[in-house]
Amino acid sequence: MSFELDTRLRQLRNELDDHSRVARHLGLDFERPIKSLGDGYPENAIALVGKITERILKQLWRHYNVPGDPGGKSLNELIKGAQPHIRSGAVLDALRDIQRLRNRSTHDGYEIADEDGLTAVRRLLDVLAWFSSTGSGILSGDIPKLAPDVAAKAEFLAGLYVTLGFKPVKRFELSRNTVYQLFFRERGLRSEYVELLLSKNVDDVVQVLNTTGGQLLQTKLPKLTRFLILEENGIQEAPGPLGDDCRVLTYDRFMDAFIDLERYLADVIGTYPELVATDRLTLSGDLLTTDEHTGEQRVSQVGAADELLDEVATSGGNLLIVGRSGSGKTTLLKQLVARSATTEQRRYRFYFDMSLKRRDEEFREFVTRMLAPYMEVEYSYVFEVFHYFARSGSVLVALDAVDEAVPLMTQAGFLDLFAELAQVLTAESAVITSSRVSFLEDSPQVRRLLDGTALVSEKLVQQLHAQGVNPLQVPRFSALRLHDAVAVASPLEMRLAGEVGHAHHELPHLTELAWTHIARVTATAGMERTFASLVTYFGSAFLRGHTTFTFIDLVNHLGIDLFEGGRLTYEALRLRGLFRLVGPSTVAFIHSAYQELLAAEYLRDPGNRETALESGTPPRLTEQVREFLHRRSHEAPPAPDEEYVLPAGVYLVGPSHHLMLRRIERPLRFDRFPVTVARYNRFLEAIRQDGSRQWDHSDQPPEVSHEPWQERLRIQNYFTDSAYENYPAVCISYWSAYAFARYEGKRLPTSLEWEAAARGTDGRLFPWGDDIDLEIVSCADSWSGRTLITYEAWREELDRGRLAQAMPGSVDAHPGNVSPYGLREMAGNVWEITGTTLDHRDEVVICGGSYDNPYRAVQASSKGLARRYGRSNVIGFRCVEEV
Numbered sequence: 001m002s003f004e005l006d007t008r009l010r011q012l013r014n015e016l017d018d019h020s021r022v023a024r025h026l027g028l029d030f031e032r033p034i035k036s037l038g039d040g041y042p043e044n045a046i047a048l049v050g051k052i053t054e055r056i057l058k059q060l061w062r063h064y065n066v067p068g069d070p071g072g073k074s075l076n077e078l079i080k081g082a083q084p085h086i087r088s089g090a091v092l093d094a095l096r097d098i099q100r101l102r103n104r105s106t107h108d109g110y111e112i113a114d115e116d117g118l119t120a121v122r123r124l125l126d127v128l129a130w131f132s133s134t135g136s137g138i139l140s141g142d143i144p145k146l147a148p149d150v151a152a153k154a155e156f157l158a159g160l161y162v163t164l165g166f167k168p169v170k171r172f173e174l175s176r177n178t179v180y181q182l183f184f185r186e187r188g189l190r191s192e193y194v195e196l197l198l199s200k201n202v203d204d205v206v207q208v209l210n211t212t213g214g215q216l217l218q219t220k221l222p223k224l225t226r227f228l229i230l231e232e233n234g235i236q237e238a239p240g241p242l243g244d245d246c247r248v249l250t251y252d253r254f255m256d257a258f259i260d261l262e263r264y265l266a267d268v269i270g271t272y273p274e275l276v277a278t279d280r281l282t283l284s285g286d287l288l289t290t291d292e293h294t295g296e297q298r299v300s301q302v303g304a305a306d307e308l309l310d311e312v313a314t315s316g317g318n319l320l321i322v323g324r325s326g327s328g329k330t331t332l333l334k335q336l337v338a339r340s341a342t343t344e345q346r347r348y349r350f351y352f353d354m355s356l357k358r359r360d361e362e363f364r365e366f367v368t369r370m371l372a373p374y375m376e377v378e379y380s381y382v383f384e385v386f387h388y389f390a391r392s393g394s395v396l397v398a399l400d401a402v403d404e405a406v407p408l409m410t411q412a413g414f415l416d417l418f419a420e421l422a423q424v425l426t427a428e429s430a431v432i433t434s435s436r437v438s439f440l441e442d443s444p445q446v447r448r449l450l451d452g453t454a455l456v457s458e459k460l461v462q463q464l465h466a467q468g469v470n471p472l473q474v475p476r477f478s479a480l481r482l483h484d485a486v487a488v489a490s491p492l493e494m495r496l497a498g499e500v501g502h503a504h505h506e507l508p509h510l511t512e513l514a515w516t517h518i519a520r521v522t523a524t525a526g527m528e529r530t531f532a533s534l535v536t537y538f539g540s541a542f543l544r545g546h547t548t549f550t551f552i553d554l555v556n557h558l559g560i561d562l563f564e565g566g567r568l569t570y571e572a573l574r575l576r577g578l579f580r581l582v583g584p585s586t587v588a589f590i591h592s593a594y595q596e597l598l599a600a601e602y603l604r605d606p607g608n609r610e611t612a613l614e615s616g617t618p619p620r621l622t623e624q625v626r627e628f629l630h631r632r633s634h635e636a637p638p639a640p641d642e643e644y645v646l647p648a649g650v651y652l653v654g655p656s657h658h659l660m661l662r663r664i665e666r667p668l669r670f671d672r673f674p675v676t677v678a679r680y681n682r683f684l685e686a687i688r689q690d691g692s693r694q695w696d697h698s699d700q701p702p703e704v705s706h707e708p709w710q711e712r713l714r715i716q717n718y719f720t721d722s723a724y725e726n727y728p729a730v731c732i733s734y735w736s737a738y739a740f741a742r743y744e745g746k747r748l749p750t751s752l753e754w755e756a757a758a759r760g761t762d763g764r765l766f767p768w769g770d771d772i773d774l775e776i777v778s779c780a781d782s783w784s785g786r787t788l789i790t791y792e793a794w795r796e797e798l799d800r801g802r803l804a805q806a807m808p809g810s811v812d813a814h815p816g817n818v819s820p821y822g823l824r825e826m827a828g829n830v831w832e833i834t835g836t837t838l839d840h841r842d843e844v845v846i847c848g849g850s851y852d853n854p855y856r857a858v859q860a861s862s863k864g865l866a867r868r869y870g871r872s873n874v875i876g877f878r879c880v881e882e883v
Helices: 003-017 020-026 031-038 042-063 075-085 089-105 114-133 150-162 202-212 251-257 259-270 305-315 331-341 363-374 378-393 411-424 459-468 493-502 510-525 528-543 551-558 592-603 604-612 623-632 677-690 732-743 751-759 779-782 792-800
Strands: 167-175 178-187 191-200 223-228 246-250 282-288 299-303 318-322 351-352 397-399 430-435 475-482 547-551 579-583 586-589 649-652 658-664 668-670 831-838 843-847 863-868 875-877 880-881
Touching: 003 031, 003 114, 020 114, 031 042, 031 114, 042 075, 042 089, 042 114, 075 089, 075 150, 089 114, 089 378, 114 150, 150 167, 150 178, 150 191, 150 378, 167 202, 178 202, 191 202, 191 299, 223 251, 246 251, 259 331, 259 363, 259 604, 282 305, 299 305, 299 677, 305 318, 305 331, 305 430, 318 331, 331 351, 331 397, 331 430, 351 363, 363 378, 363 411, 378 411, 411 430, 493 510, 510 528, 510 592, 510 623, 528 551, 528 592, 528 604, 547 551, 547 579, 551 586, 586 592, 592 604, 592 623, 604 658, 649 751, 658 751, 668 751, 677 732, 732 792, 732 831, 732 875, 751 831, 751 843, 779 792
Parallel strands: 191 223, 223 246, 318 430, 318 475, 351 397, 397 430, 831 875
Antiparallel strands: 167 178, 178 191, 282 299, 282 475, 547 586, 579 586, 649 658, 668 880, 831 843, 843 863
8 A cells, every 4th residue: 555545544534533423323334445445445445435325315314204215225316315405515416426436336347446435435524524514413413402493593504604615613502592603714825714603692692702701702813704693683783792893693684794685686676677566466376286195286276476476485395487478477586586675584585587598508607697796705606605595495596487598499408407407406495487388297298388297207207317306306396377367468468568558458469569569669760671680680599599689799780770879888779678788788688579579570481481490400499489470470271272282391390398390391282181981981892892902001910900990989880870971980000091091092191291281381289270269179178068277187087987978070070170271170089190100119190189188188289109000989090192
């Protein structure tokens, strides 16, 4: 063993000896990993450190009553279970390092060096040091004589200074209500000391000082910072013995030493939108919570949104607010943060506009950039302090417009961002996020908002596990779904109505209001001639994920005339009525809806859709862009000779959280209706005479029959009774649908072609548009006679047999269920088989939803999977031919 290694081992042994109380209490042998390193077996040392870490985590697991038995859990599972109860990011990093080192040491092919073993022991010491430094008795079994609330406060304060790189030097429990702590750190050549005297009341402090003559605190240390921290603000300045350099604070205002809250709140409140009085903003919503045992999501409360948010701010917990664009989410969050000045519960509240997070910027960097101007700590510690405050539940964190910070509008994109935000989520935290779409959804992708099952989905679980986040604890997430009553104008619509001078009692849609405002500001600025350039620049910029603009950007792309007198200032910006200042020389639209509207207008042009598709990166397409595109488009009905023809071109497709542009290469003529029983019977007659080999798929199994599956038919005479001739052919396999299409000289449409034909070029939700109309569609809601808002409501209807009478209907029963190209019954009634297959799974994609699906699952983007051999009463098909 080298002299250097021996020296380092002795140092580690001495440091481990400092934690002998932990060793005794938990029955651990800290000597064994040191001995293994000395004997030249670093892999054994790492294994022993892993075992010790498991024992520590089991102690935490039991202390915090984490659900489940930790006995048989792996190290990875133990870390995830304890993670929501660990406030320190440094401790979490140390635990993950130990896990990585143990994983490496147990796999062949990795050479384990002495340095790896030393690192494992060092990381174990980091874990132990945190708990001993903060005065926590969880691992040592020490029971402080302090009152529980005083002990908790002392632990929080110690953790804060350890986070800032200090080490505890002294700690005295002077009485049940008073504790003294001294911390030290070296900053280059400078030594810094911090003294804290924490007490429950003034009388106790005075008595302690009189007893000691104040000598306890007169340490005469260099660079000394002194605090007297009280629960009650009984004195305004330090008693004589403490000296004039001692700062007196109440515990609930101790963070004033770290953040200029008054200036921070003023700046937050001063940003757009201007806060309106609470009595002018009446928003209501449903508070949904997930049952821990069943995983089902239930509406637990209905009421005023601001009151429901105040409950979260008081009691803690993490919350997702979901509401349509302009529904007041930002105003609610800013009001919640502004109320911190008058509240005793989580007085310190941070608001982050996530739309200002740069695409290549990590959450850590974004938070640091936003908070650094207000924090009284070194720049490198800004996020660490915020992280500690948030994970300890000492502050409320409002993360607004999370959906606008997602680099790629996919479920994976949302979950990647969420996993990054999860750094600040714990069992104690109070983090409120807002989004126009639910990214914690576990349902067919067409269900919007929170109309899914449990908030914690399998996809979310897998994603969070991959990111090292514990899905069992992270979403102690409730959800507040703001009511979306069509008759009630949103706050944004009311604000725009005031801008354009429109009466509040009859407001047009947000699309018209925003468009009128943009046009009016442009005209007032005398820039009508550049309007097309504005659409092109800002619309295409949004699709590229570019939502903030420097003054130089604006000049380079739109010309110097955009600024009065050529002065590059916000005051000189001719279009400032549309923009807000987000940096010294950077602006963004006052609401994301403005730029999304310009993006939608840009996409109305077929050539621009081609350009966006060919740009090389997936365009950023939001649900609001899609809605604006539909509202701004006025698709003319096809000419008689072009009826039922899907033109070639680029179409907007996909569910609301994963919208895409896709090209249809050549025009196709669709069947106007799904294939009926009468048409299919003619096919059966043909194959009974001549066989079907000439039309069969080359991969069709030899045992396949094209006869409907008689035993499965809910109506036994469905194919023989003339009453059902105009009903869709069902209980037909993919192989039979393929053969039938070839029999008629056609083919099955791909799922992309089918969706484009159902939606048209404006990306509408349903074949007829965006409006909900139960009279023109056969689905579970129309059979039930009531709207089935949540997944649970639909399951309950199904389980209780209320949909027992539901069945396919005539293909021409609903004249209003028609697509832009004249195609009928594409939503509901029966799913339709497409030509898109997953050969490796022996499955085929089906589209459109059926009579027993809830309304939100029969949108034009609805897709499912069926076995190619399978046959069902809810699945039919239609055909296409190339023009």
